[in-house]
Amino acid sequence: MAQDIKAPSFPESVADGEIAAWHKKEGESVARDELLVEIETDKVVMEVVAPADGVLTKILVGEGETILSEQLLAELEPGAVGTAPATEEPAAAAAAAESDTADADTEALLGPAARQLVEEHKLDPRQIVGTGKGGRVTKEDVLKHIKSAPKAAAAKAAAKPEPAAAKEPAQVTGERVEKRVPMTRMRARIAERLLHASQETAMLTTFNEVNMAPVMELRSKYKDQFEKTHNGTRLGFMGFFVKACCEALKRFPEVNASIDGNDVVYHGYQDVGVAVSTPGGLVVPVLRDADFMSLADIEAAVKDLGLRARDNKLTIDDMTGGTFTVTNGGVFGSLLSTPILNPPQTGILGMHKIQERPVAVDGKVVIQPMMYLALSYDHRLIDGKTAVQFLVAVKDLIEDPARILLQL
Template sequence: MATEILVPTLGESITEATLGEWLKQPGDRVEADEPVASLETDKVSVEVPAPAAGVMGAHGVNVGDTVNVGAVIGAIEAGDGAPAAKADAPAPQQAAPAPAPTPPEAGQQAPASPAGEPSSNVEAAALSPSVRRAILEHGVDPANIKGTGKDGRITKDDVVAAASNKASTPASPPAAPAPTAQAASAPTGNRGEERVRMTRLRQTIAKRLKEAQDTAALLTTFNDVDMTAVIEARTKYKDLFEKKHGVRLGFMGFFVKAACQALRDIPSVNAQIDGDEIVYHDYADISVAVSAPQGLVVPVIRNADAMSVAEVEKTIGDFGKRAKDGTLKMDEMKGGTFTISNGGVFGSLMSTPIINPPQSAVLGLHRIEDRPVVRDGQVVVRPMMYLALSYDHRLIDGREAVTFLVALKNAIEDPTRLLIDL
């Protein structure tokens, strides 16, 4: 008797999702609670566990289809005898001639696999359609690719990186199949196109950012900050800090604490509009923009104003790791009263970030670079960073926005202010 695979509850107010990937193919052996599919919601990816052990039946929906909570997307067939026999069948047949195929398998078995199919070391079921297409286009062997995705799965970026390494290696035999595969997929040269459906997360990001532009009266004000004092403090105490707290001392801890102090002094930056009312918060829940494989996610540091720098750094480090693994929970990305986005890690010099509704402001951090500045009448070189505060002008006046940035700048340039509450 077959056991139906149902779309699990996805969280409050989330009623549907997109089937992002089938992790098990029909006929595969499945253990109870083993992930069989991956769903993409507005915020995170959710794995669908197998309701029982058995054999994966036919897929009820296709990759990219929209499914509702509680919908049937497949089934687990009863019985484990068939898959076991299927797996054991080749062994007795090849028991006698086993020594013959062994030498080729130890040599160059993978390139000889037909039509660029994944080798026996990598289950085809573990490869998404876009990854399989990339493998065919680049002519690489997935068995030689180290996956950086969730649970070690191979991503499209892994295939591209492996192809780049292969092209830079002076070994001519492996490089020969690549042009052939490319020529077959793009007969007109290097003008190929690929049409890929937007993930639900990317659709949500696009919708929310456009909604922010259409609703809020966006304005951005800039300032710059001398990072000398923070860099010196970090250099002096980073080893002791990591030894005591088990986490590296970064710059975000300083900026989060400085922002919390400035938000307390300028409460409108920490407020939001709800209809014809203004909601002021006496706490600071700081949303931190984190880059994930499927897009930008914004987990929230709850009560950041009551945390130490070490607690902030630990929380951010945990968010970053779990964003990469795709294990962030939906509740961790709800709410938030103010956002900090650090484009400097990607080399951005200056930007105008867009607010994260219903929040009213977002702070953009950028790369640190040495620039000539005037100090005490002398031109000196200092590590400088541009700051950008985008805000909803319906709620926040220019005076308040500038005052907020100046307060934050003062705290970063003289971190002692954070200790004595100035």
């Protein structure tokens, strides 16, 4: 009896989805838990796997079509045996096998010293005439081939006719290729949210710079011990910034609030979103109750979210919520930027590239590893004074990491 393959149950925040790609064709055999189809929604890419071994007998929705929650996608005949996926064409496979055999025979005719010379000079052994027993290529054969190569090249060059007089550059008449592809659902949703943020919020950005030397010294001193103690979790910079932001958000609750119509919602917790770049676009998975997480917990969670984002394994729950966002353009080399808000949040912190610059320390000019910080905020709720004080609090906590531990 055929078994129905249905779309997953979408949460309320996701109205519909789109078939991104079928990984199996009608009539093909599938194994239990083997990937059948990918469904792209506004936020994540969902995967539908085979519920049992069998044959995919019928596909009801094609690629690019819009689907609803729990819609019937295909039918599977459990236990049946279908056609195997096509492999190499017989002729092509035979030609490849014949070529591999010829190469193997040629390699076998090379002595150890000859083989070394061939590899050093990047020669084609099939062009070398072997004078040894049974056509074996000796070291002397290779040296002779190397010596004769310049003469052959010179003779070839001499036989070349004189180049004709230079002509006027020919006018390019080739086709100017353009490619038009539909925007993915996720990219369209990202574009929509960014446009909404720029049009519907009174966004403003304030900047500061932070001396990263104290954190870098602390990291350099304890990174090996930290990694050993916490089962391979590396000590990065994101953990320090997330902890610093959590402490600053407690001091300035407006930055942790959101606007809902004419109401302001003050959140008594810190759910920090961490912007992650994926091939499909920028996504912002959330660290729940980040204020209660240790540095090791944060670093491990960020790594896990990054890997799952890369492999399209994030769920809707991973992406939902968030009261504040941290984004790090510095990993791509960005020196300074103005991050865009992630509504309904009212604040986002942008980290940037660490670059050595001359700064004044105790009246002397010294070279220090500096990072520009940017805080974009919704001026409808957050005043400039509050935004500047929040950013200064983050700066002070990073420049004296002991304050993070002591909550000073």
